[in-house]
Amino acid sequence: MLHISGLTAGYHGGTVLHGVDVEVPPGTVHAVVGHNGAGKSTLVHTVAGLLRPTSGTVRLDAVDLTGRRAHQVARAGVGLVPQGRRVFAGLTVAEHLRLAHRPRAQAGRRGTAWTPERVLGLLPRLAERRTNRGAQLSGGEQQMLALARALLGSPRVLLLDEPTEGLAPVIVEQIQGLIRTLADEGVASLLMSPSAALARACADTVTVLTSGAVAARFDGDEVRADPAALDRTLALTPTE
Amino acid sequence: MGVLDAQLVPAVDGVAYGLLLFVVSAGLSLAFGTAGVLNLAHGTLYAIGAATGAELSDGTWGGLLLGLLAGTAAAGGAGALLAAAAEPLARRGHLAQALLTFGLALIGGNLLTAVFGSDELPVRVPGALDTSVSLLGHRYPAYRLVFIVMAVLLAAFGTWVLTRTRAGAAVRAAADDPQMLAATGISPRLVHTGVLMAAGALAGAAGVLGAPIIGPGPSTAETVLMLSLVVVVLGGLRSLWGTLLAAIAVGEVQTLGVSLAPDLAPYLLMAAMAGALILRPQRATAAPEPTHPEQPPARRTPALRTPSAATKANKGAQAIKGRSAAALSRIAALPRILDGTPAPVRRLTPLVLLLALLAAAPWMVDAYTLSLAGYALALGLVAVSSTVLTGYAGLPVLGQTAPFAVGAYVTAIAADEGFATVGPVQLALAGAAAALFALLTGPAVIRARGVTVLMITLAIGELTRTAVAQMTSVTGGTDGFFGFPATRPLWGAEPLGDEVGTYQYVLTAAAAVLVTTVLVLRSRAGQLLTGARSAEARMRASGHPVSRYLLLAYIGGGALAGVGGSLLVVAQSYVSPADVGFEIAALAMLAAVIGGTTSVAGTLLGVALIVGTRDWLSGAWPGHGPLLLGALFVVSVYVLPRGLAGIRMPMPGVTARSVPPPPPASAPSRETVS
Numbered sequence: 001m002l003h004i005s006g007l008t009a010g011y012h013g014g015t016v017l018h019g020v021d022v023e024v025p026p027g028t029v030h031a032v033v034g035h036n037g038a039g040k041s042t043l044v045h046t047v048a049g050l051l052r053p054t055s056g057t058v059r060l061d062a063v064d065l066t067g068r069r070a071h072q073v074a075r076a077g078v079g080l081v082p083q084g085r086r087v088f089a090g091l092t093v094a095e096h097l098r099l100a101h102r103p104r105a106q107a108g109r110r111g112t113a114w115t116p117e118r119v120l121g122l123l124p125r126l127a128e129r130r131t132n133r134g135a136q137l138s139g140g141e142q143q144m145l146a147l148a149r150a151l152l153g154s155p156r157v158l159l160l161d162e163p164t165e166g167l168a169p170v171i172v173e174q175i176q177g178l179i180r181t182l183a184d185e186g187v188a189s190l191l192m193s194p195s196a197a198l199a200r201a202c203a204d205t206v207t208v209l210t211s212g213a214v215a216a217r218f219d220g221d222e223v224r225a226d227p228a229a230l231d232r233t234l235a236l237t238p239t240e
Numbered sequence: 241m242g243v244l245d246a247q248l249v250p251a252v253d254g255v256a257y258g259l260l261l262f263v264v265s266a267g268l269s270l271a272f273g274t275a276g277v278l279n280l281a282h283g284t285l286y287a288i289g290a291a292t293g294a295e296l297s298d299g300t301w302g303g304l305l306l307g308l309l310a311g312t313a314a315a316g317g318a319g320a321l322l323a324a325a326a327e328p329l330a331r332r333g334h335l336a337q338a339l340l341t342f343g344l345a346l347i348g349g350n351l352l353t354a355v356f357g358s359d360e361l362p363v364r365v366p367g368a369l370d371t372s373v374s375l376l377g378h379r380y381p382a383y384r385l386v387f388i389v390m391a392v393l394l395a396a397f398g399t400w401v402l403t404r405t406r407a408g409a410a411v412r413a414a415a416d417d418p419q420m421l422a423a424t425g426i427s428p429r430l431v432h433t434g435v436l437m438a439a440g441a442l443a444g445a446a447g448v449l450g451a452p453i454i455g456p457g458p459s460t461a462e463t464v465l466m467l468s469l470v471v472v473v474l475g476g477l478r479s480l481w482g483t484l485l486a487a488i489a490v491g492e493v494q495t496l497g498v499s500l501a502p503d504l505a506p507y508l509l510m511a512a513m514a515g516a517l518i519l520r521p522q523r524a525t526a527a528p529e530p531t532h533p534e535q536p537p538a539r540r541t542p543a544l545r546t547p548s549a550a551t552k553a554n555k556g557a558q559a560i561k562g563r564s565a566a567a568l569s570r571i572a573a574l575p576r577i578l579d580g581t582p583a584p585v586r587r588l589t590p591l592v593l594l595l596a597l598l599a600a601a602p603w604m605v606d607a608y609t610l611s612l613a614g615y616a617l618a619l620g621l622v623a624v625s626s627t628v629l630t631g632y633a634g635l636p637v638l639g640q641t642a643p644f645a646v647g648a649y650v651t652a653i654a655a656d657e658g659f660a661t662v663g664p665v666q667l668a669l670a671g672a673a674a675a676l677f678a679l680l681t682g683p684a685v686i687r688a689r690g691v692t693v694l695m696i697t698l699a700i701g702e703l704t705r706t707a708v709a710q711m712t713s714v715t716g717g718t719d720g721f722f723g724f725p726a727t728r729p730l731w732g733a734e735p736l737g738d739e740v741g742t743y744q745y746v747l748t749a750a751a752a753v754l755v756t757t758v759l760v761l762r763s764r765a766g767q768l769l770t771g772a773r774s775a776e777a778r779m780r781a782s783g784h785p786v787s788r789y790l791l792l793a794y795i796g797g798g799a800l801a802g803v804g805g806s807l808l809v810v811a812q813s814y815v816s817p818a819d820v821g822f823e824i825a826a827l828a829m830l831a832a833v834i835g836g837t838t839s840v841a842g843t844l845l846g847v848a849l850i851v852g853t854r855d856w857l858s859g860a861w862p863g864h865g866p867l868l869l870g871a872l873f874v875v876s877v878y879v880l881p882r883g884l885a886g887i888r889m890p891m892p893g894v895t896a897r898s899v900p901p902p903p904p905a906s907a908p909s910r911e912t913v914s
Contacts, residue, residue, distance in 0.1 A: 050419055070422035071421075071424075071425050071427040075425045086419075086420045088416045099409045099413060100424050100425075149424060150423075150424075
């Protein structure tokens with residue numbers, strides 16, 4: 001279970017996140033919805049160890065990850081699928097898989113091990129593009145590759161920062177399905193989304209982030225039962 | 241056929257020389273492209289290998305093998321030390337790291353001399369190879385042929401590691417996006433250390449094996465560094481094949497070129513380099529942005545390719561908002577600022593105080609110190625030109641010695657010809673010639689950003705020095721140029737004779753130029769440059785021809801350095817290639833960094849500190865000048881992150897309108913749009 005409590009962080013002395021609390025139980029999807037500038041990417045970067053928090057804690061079960069370096073956080077079981085995919089432009093798909101695959105990461109870990117074969121079984125499109133470089137892939141393929149790269153570290157929690165940004169509707173649906181499939185297999189997700197639609201489609205819990213603070217929290221079924229509830233909250237929150 | 245036949249031996253030599261350069265340059269290029277470290281100690285790593293190899297070579301295979309192991313290990317270890325030393329400066333950017341490696345190179349060179357002596361070391365190749373074989377009817381040294389084979393194996397092995405292994409993939413990923421590599425569970429810091437270590441080991445191995453080709457001696461490190469730098473600039477960064485081709489070409493110029501056209505060979509290298517700089521596709525050698533582990537991936541170009549580019553750029557801009565907002569708001573508020581007279585006066589105060597102190601110097605110090613001060617003022621103008629370009633225009637230049645050399649030699653030659661012996665004419669001539677030089681070389685410089693600028697300007701400076709040293713008939717070559725008539729400070733005045741008169745002339749000219757410089761920087765021009773540096777994309781988007789501003793700044797900086805060159809000639813009555821070498825360029829840049837990269841007075845104090853260390857302190861400890869100077873480099877980059885300006889007490893009431901000092905000593909970053 002990922003515990004984020006009282007997380008405060010920012011850049012160059014300016015504070016972006018103001019004491020954010022989020023919990024992601026195993027096998028669940030927690031969506032954080034907020035407008036541009038609400039602090040979603042800052043939250044992801046801080047949890048992933050790319051940005052040091054000024055206060056608050058990040059824990060994965062009993063392990064304190066607060067202020068750890070990005071590679072230590074990744075090794076502790078947090079996978080990052082960043083905004084804009086950020087696949088390695090010069091590396092082929094096969095090289096991505098080889099680089100990201102850490103067989104030792106599974107030792108003593110619950111859940112099943114992720115191997116390149118298993119990832120390619122889940123994302124067959126990548127198998128066809130094995131020899132293509134990151135820069136030669138379409139946006140959807142890059143998103144698949146970013147997901148594959150994160151999965152090969154056998155994470156317990158995935159951080160997904162706007163994973164459907166700029167993708168065709170059919171791919172968006174596919175990714176929503178993947179997030180649910182992974183949750184059923186025990187991989188929890190902390191999902192950042194500017195729109196309510198993605199959260200409605202696959203979240204167990206939804207948090208609305210406004211100006212770096214938690215403005216509201218919904219149960220996933222609640223949001224699906226009353227689709228307008230989330231939209232109303234978002235419309236009421238200032239967009240800065 | 242006859243020509244081909246006669247040139248076979250130098251042509252094969254060229255291949256051996258080229259392969260040697262390839263192995264060395266590949267390491268330099270890798271450290272530069274992956275870890276973002278412009279390793280100016282790379283030649284020293286080669287020298288470590290060469291000296292170790294020579295020391296252990298005893299004419300047996302065992303000696304060669306032992307030398308290879310020891311030399312590779314020693315240079316690899318030195319590479320790891322470099323990585324450890326550069327790591328704490330990673331967030332401060334490429335310039336601080338480059339200066340650090342230069343300081344370490346000075347220290348390393350001094351230690352090598354202390355251990356191995358200052359003579360060229362004899363190298364004994366294994367007996368079986370110490371013979372010549374028949375090559376298409378020519379006698380050819382067997383060792384060189386074996387070396388070619390070994391270099392090919394070494395290069396092939398390196399290429400295999402880089403392109404076919406997981407470690408190689410990690411290296412390429414680290415060059416592309418170190419943050420994402422970290423998020424994949426691999427420490428980019430570990431990769432950087434590994435790369436510098438491997439680069440060191442490669443250079444060390446090349447040094448041991450190549451010792452019979454570029455032997456260990458006092459100038460080895462510099463020769464190897466400069467040639468590999470030329471190779472990296474020619475070959476571009478991203479392609480090993482490009483590096484290989486460039487290395488062979490440089491090797492052939494150094495051997496076949498010298499054999500075919502001994503008079504033209506030095507210029508061939510320069511011409512090839514100039515051609516490559518002008519013809520190379522935009523940003524072909526663009527280096528990775530400086531990476532800040534604790535900053536958001538704000539300025540990453542790939543992110544801008546996504547459909548939400550505008551959003552992303554907006555978010556990314558938050559990171560640099562602090563710095564650029566002030567600059568932009570000042571540009572917006574220009575009329576108000578230009579109306580206010582107190583600001584320029586306040587800005588001038590430290591400089592005026594310093595100049596007043598300098599004017600009093602003739603009554604305070606002895607003649608030797610006075611001549612040193614005159615020299616320091618000439619060097620000061622070069623340093624200030626580095627400050628203008630680095631701190632304001634955001635172009636970290638390591639080649640301001642080139643316009644400095646142009647100004648110096650134009651002054652000396654014009655005086656010798658009796659063409660210009662009056663001070664103002666000399667100054668105008670030197671400034672104009674240096675400005676013209678900058679106009680010609682500028683387009684290659686202003687297209688690049690960050691650490692690539694360091695590399696390109698360094699190459700321009702070094703090639704200029706080489707050209708000066710080679711044009712013996714015009715410049716006096718390495719013996720230097722002297723015997724020209726003394727300058728007359730004004731029309732009808734007596735020629736300068738004594739130290740005091742010379743000093744006063746130099747000080748007057750320098751003061752006029754420096755005050756002008758500060759006033760220009762204080763005016764709209766300075767604001768525009770600050771805006772172009774801190775928010776290039778936004779300046780372009782608001783209709784500012786940023787490239788033109790940068791070119792003008794580069795020309796202005798060139799003229800400034802050229803005037804410095806003219807004053808150098810007057811101060812010394814002598815000029816030689818050593819006065820315009822790379823070390824001087826590094827000193828000028830260090831002075832700018834010590835001064836805080838935006839302060840003219842601070843830069844001058846930096847020069848005083850450097851000249852004092854080099855020419856005073858080293859007198860107390862003979863033979864260790866480079867060591868002391870190197871230590872000054874190392875201490876300065878560690879201890880003065882913001883330069884002398886950083887330890888200045890904030891003055892109440894002044895801060896409200898003054899620009900927040902940019903992080904000095906770092907190659908200032910720009911927003912980039914792909």
